[in-house]
Amino acid sequence: MDARAIIAHLRRGEDPSREELAWFAQGLADGRVSDAQAGAFAMGVCLRGLGEEARVALTLAMRDSGDTMSWSCDGPVLDKHSTGGVGDCVSIVLAPALAACGAYVPMISGRGLGHTGGTLDKMEAIPGLRTSVSEAEFKTVVHEAGCAIVSASGEIAPADKRLYAIRDVTATVESLDLITASILSKKLAAGLEGLVLDVKVGTGAFMKSADEARALAQSLVGTANLAGCPTSAVISDMNRPLAPSLGNALEIADCMGVLTGETGGPLLDLTAALGGVLLANAGLAGGVDAGADAIGKAIADGRAAERFGRMVALMGGPVQFVENWRRFLPEATVIREVAAPEIGFVTAMDGEALGLAVVELGGGRQVESDVVDPSVGFSDVVTLGQKVVKGQPLLRIHAAREEAARKAEQAVLAAITLGQEAPVVPPLVHERIG
Known part of the structure; x- marks a missing residue:
């Protein structure tokens, strides 16, 4: 294999083969591909685009450039990903609610990017809580609490980590193909059996128009399903903050208000909508509406809050956080x-x-x-x-x-x-x- 030949394919508007993309992704991970070659590859994809088969092949190649996880759980392994917004703390409510409904949620999350907040930064507002854990700790938390919200290890999709840094300095971040492969390579490496994507549209989102959001959602859903992970997407509005707060500890407070039954609003509504899709697709509910009802009940009767408290304690946070969260933040x-x-x-x-x-x-x-x-x-x-x-x-x-x-x-x-x-x-x- 030769990086120059692969780049030449892109320059001519031809899709590299599955084998070529697998070689290139491994070269990104182990250093055989130089920064200049990675930049040329990213620009070629950005300008020429990839066909559906090549996009799937690139996603899988980036997934397989590092470790992949497997699970032995007595329920489906599910996850959710958001394309980013303001006041968007759904993950923190949804993960324990799904766990309370019989799912297992190994949520590999990110930090703030641009104007959007990061789930990891929000979780780390809880004193003592660690989001950087070993694979063994990650699995322990998931098995015992039903959910864990952690950072990706250096061994998860290293090709994406390298290519993302190159894209950031070569003005190729906006490529639909590269965005799709970047998001899904990390999610697929987690060994998921079902995924829902929350694609944001509006003034607080990266995608400002409905057409942009729909194109991204279709690319993500099509690629993930062809890669073997049952996936749906919800396009949700981001013309106003989802929660009444923006900021890490303040958004945790909003999440605790929902989990303890004190508040509701759009944060609760979107959590139920996304959870309903996941539970229905995984066979844990008779349909999307029934799944949304199940999420609402798990929150209303305190089961979701109990799962969240269990997760917080296992990750180093206060044992009595749910009962005394105002004192700790x-x-x-x-x-x-x-x-x-x-x-x-x-x-x-x-x-x-x-x-x-x-x-x-x-x-x-x-x-x-x-x-x-x-x-x-x-x-x-x-x-x-x-x-x-x-x-x-x-x-x-x-x-x-x-x-x-x-x-x-x-x-x-x-x-x-x-x-x-x-x-x-x-x-x-x-x-x-x-």
Whole structure:
């Protein structure tokens, strides 16, 4: 095999063979492929695209470039992946709810990316909890709690880790084929028997239009199913934050509100919608609606909260976290309200701008070495379509310093638009695919 020949195929608009893609992925993992060759490969795929067969072959080759997991559980092994949004903490509620319904959920998650929050950063807001665990620890938590939310080890899909870093500096991140292979190679390496994809669309998502979101959802669903993992997708709205908070500890607080039955809203609704698809596809429910009802009942009767508490304790967090979560979560030193400048309806919310404002507060990373402050962010965020009067809080800022809070206030006022007519609020779930 020769990297130059494979790149030449792409340059001519030809798909490399399955064997060539397998060789190239292994070369990414072991260093036989240089950075220059990896960059040329990424650009070739970005410009020319891959056919369906080649996209599946690349996904499987990247999966097989490292370790793959296998499970011996007495229930189906399921997972969910989100393409990223603001106030999106569904995974933290859904994983224990699925476990309470008889599934096993080995959830390999990521950190914040751009304006979107990361599930691992949110989980690590819980004192003592470790998301970086050995494979043996990972399996123990999954078997004993029914779910675990962890970071990927260096041995999971190393070809993707290398290629992603190359894509980041060669302006090839947006390739549909490379996005598909990147997401699915890690998920398939976890040994899943079922997957649901939450593809976000709107101002707070990476995919701003319905056509972009649908194209990505179809690519992911088609590729995953051809690769042998039963998969469906839900396209959900991200024109407003899903939870009433943005920020790591604040979103954990929102999740605990749902898990303990104190609150509901869109976070609970989307959790049930995604869980319903998974349970129906896995044969644990008689249909999507029945599956959604089962998720709702597992949360309402406390079984999901019990599973979450068990997982937290096994991963090093407080043993009594569920019972005393308010005492354990860190709090910011500065909390101030942002008042509405006039009366009106919330007609638009720039989710990306709000997410970037949280990053600026220290709730995310601007460079890889940044240390995240788990206590900062926004809480009690108004909803799209809500009517407010002058002086009413649009949200509360949680900051480490007064100066940072003042800067965030200006970002908030620019990101939330008020008007005199109530807007048409998009549905939470736009469509299901697969």
